[in-house]
Amino acid sequence: MVRPRIRSAAAPLLLVALLAAGCGRDAGPPAGGSGPPAEIKVFAAASLTAAFGKLGEQFTAAHPGTKVVFNFAGSQALATQIRQGAPADVFAAADTRNMDKVADQVSNPQSFASNLLQIIVAKGNPKGIRGLEDLARKDLKVVLAAPEVPAGRYSKEALDKAGVTVRPVSLEDNVKAAVSKVSLGEADAGIVYVTDVTAGGDKVEGVDIPVEQNVAATYPIALVKASRYQEQAQQFIDLVRSPEGQQVLEGYGFLPVPAS
Amino acid sequence: MTGIARRGRAGSAAGVPLLFAVPAALAVGFLAIPLLGLLEQTSWRQLASELTAPQARLALRLSLVCSLGAVAISLLLGVPLAWLLARVEFPGRNLVRALTTLPMVLPPVVGGVALLLAFGRRGLVGQWLDRAFGVTLPFTTMGAVLAEAFVAMPFLVITTEAGLRAMDRRFEDAAATLGAGRWTTFRRVTLPLIAPSLGAGAALCWARALGEFGATITFAGNLPGSTQTMPLAVYLALETDLQAAIALSLVLLVVSLAVLIALRDRWFPTA
Numbered sequence: 001m002v003r004p005r006i007r008s009a010a011a012p013l014l015l016v017a018l019l020a021a022g023c024g025r026d027a028g029p030p031a032g033g034s035g036p037p038a039e040i041k042v043f044a045a046a047s048l049t050a051a052f053g054k055l056g057e058q059f060t061a062a063h064p065g066t067k068v069v070f071n072f073a074g075s076q077a078l079a080t081q082i083r084q085g086a087p088a089d090v091f092a093a094a095d096t097r098n099m100d101k102v103a104d105q106v107s108n109p110q111s112f113a114s115n116l117l118q119i120i121v122a123k124g125n126p127k128g129i130r131g132l133e134d135l136a137r138k139d140l141k142v143v144l145a146a147p148e149v150p151a152g153r154y155s156k157e158a159l160d161k162a163g164v165t166v167r168p169v170s171l172e173d174n175v176k177a178a179v180s181k182v183s184l185g186e187a188d189a190g191i192v193y194v195t196d197v198t199a200g201g202d203k204v205e206g207v208d209i210p211v212e213q214n215v216a217a218t219y220p221i222a223l224v225k226a227s228r229y230q231e232q233a234q235q236f237i238d239l240v241r242s243p244e245g246q247q248v249l250e251g252y253g254f255l256p257v258p259a260s
Numbered sequence: 261m262t263g264i265a266r267r268g269r270a271g272s273a274a275g276v277p278l279l280f281a282v283p284a285a286l287a288v289g290f291l292a293i294p295l296l297g298l299l300e301q302t303s304w305r306q307l308a309s310e311l312t313a314p315q316a317r318l319a320l321r322l323s324l325v326c327s328l329g330a331v332a333i334s335l336l337l338g339v340p341l342a343w344l345l346a347r348v349e350f351p352g353r354n355l356v357r358a359l360t361t362l363p364m365v366l367p368p369v370v371g372g373v374a375l376l377l378a379f380g381r382r383g384l385v386g387q388w389l390d391r392a393f394g395v396t397l398p399f400t401t402m403g404a405v406l407a408e409a410f411v412a413m414p415f416l417v418i419t420t421e422a423g424l425r426a427m428d429r430r431f432e433d434a435a436a437t438l439g440a441g442r443w444t445t446f447r448r449v450t451l452p453l454i455a456p457s458l459g460a461g462a463a464l465c466w467a468r469a470l471g472e473f474g475a476t477i478t479f480a481g482n483l484p485g486s487t488q489t490m491p492l493a494v495y496l497a498l499e500t501d502l503q504a505a506i507a508l509s510l511v512l513l514v515v516s517l518a519v520l521i522a523l524r525d526r527w528f529p530t531a
């Protein structure tokens with residue numbers, strides 16, 4: 001074995017010194033408005049991928065000095081990241097529960113869109129699925145999103161409302177994975193958002209779930225308190241909630257927030 | 261080995277160039293600090309209750325079943341393959357060896373997608389399996405076993421082949437001259453002689469199978485009790501129940517360490 005001996009204290013000392021050098025906290029927020037171009041990081045639910053991409057383009061067009069960077073993932077993963085100190089400026093979640101998890105780190109969450117569930121099946125609906133009741137059939141392979149994922153929790157609510165017990169073959173870790181299992185033909189049906197079926201391509205189609213069984217997913221958006229770019233982040237939120245922003249979201253199949 | 265050691269002894273503390281000492285120390289810290297983080301966050305009082313919670317117990321048992329199944333498949337198919345690679349000259353041998361080791365470097369998620377396209381319900385082989393036998397592998401425990409075997413078998417094949425190449429073949433020749441058939445020679449002479457590398461290979465294979473995540477969640481899906489192995493349970497628990505995730509991670513860490521310690525002298529049987 002190659003084993004040149006090193007003075008025993010040297011290595012750990014070096015390590016500590018270097019780590020300490022790298023550990024400095026970010027300097028305080030720069031004076032708003034002036035200085036280098038702002039870059040806001042928007043953490044958004046995976047189901048918002050297409051719609052927010054479009055909104056990002058509109059935002060940059062209207063605010064040339066500000067860059068928008070997106071981090072799309074399951075809301076539960078994003079909430080965990082923000083709780084662990086990820087540098088988010090805006091958080092848009094697919095449910096209020098994940099927004100509540102970071103309640104002390106964001107200010108003034110507001111709903112901006114809603115989404116409904118749909119049954120996703122192969123194009124042409126070869127298994128003749130007409131509603132949630134059919135998902136209990138023994139000859140079907142059904143995939144759901146895992147209960148940790150908002151889509152999975154909503155699916156369970158919908159199935160409970162319909163009084164249907166499903167034995168899923170898999171609980172996928174995000175709603176898009178459930179879509180792909182159906183579009184690959186591995187599963188016969190799944191419960192996903194209407195917007196996922198729209199985005200799912202020509203191998204899949206949706207079977208509507210009646211309003212009385214359906215669950216409306218409400219999407220809240222909030223400013224992250226630790227953001228260095230409060231002003232720009234708020235501008236992005238304003239765009240999402242503006243009539244133009246709402247129009248973009250509707251174009252991707254989202255519904256307006258139900259008046260309460 | 262001894263030659264290198266002698267040369268190494270000449271390097272005293274003063275002889276270690278800073279250029280090497282600093283990045284080396286950083287590397288050690290980089291690799292070791294995450295493990296410390298895991299230990300630091302562990303709630304030792306909760307550990308037992310976390311590991312005996314129903315979901316964790318299901319995942320532990322399933323991981324044990326699947327990883328041992330994957331080792332069994334690897335032994336059954338991988339040892340003959342290793343023997344062929346080590347002992348028989350055949351055209352395309354290097355290509356076969358490259359193909360066999362590909363899963364070691366392939367991203368496991370890619371492996372999972374490939375498995376779906378091959379053994380899925382609409383897959384190359386899978387559609388035939390479905391039609392002829394009514395067998396579908398995705399979303400089944402067998403699917404999880406296959407996903408683990410796919411990524412873990414190369415470790416067994418490589419280690420066993422190295423063992424076969426390193427052993428003294430004169431013992432086999434002697435057995436043959438004394439009238440032993442091929443199978444008897446293999447069973448009574450070859451196998452005992454390569455037992456250390458076979459054991460090392462099987463242990464590596466098992467550890468890799470136990471930690472498999474990407475291919476499993478892609479090909480076999482995620483259902484507690486049938487395909488949700490420990491790494492999958494860790495991943496999902498991470499988002500809702502950090503302590504459960506840490507407890508399961510700790511089990512995986514301890515197993516990996518145990519395999520490492522058991523194999524420290526046999527890591528490279530040919531060296």
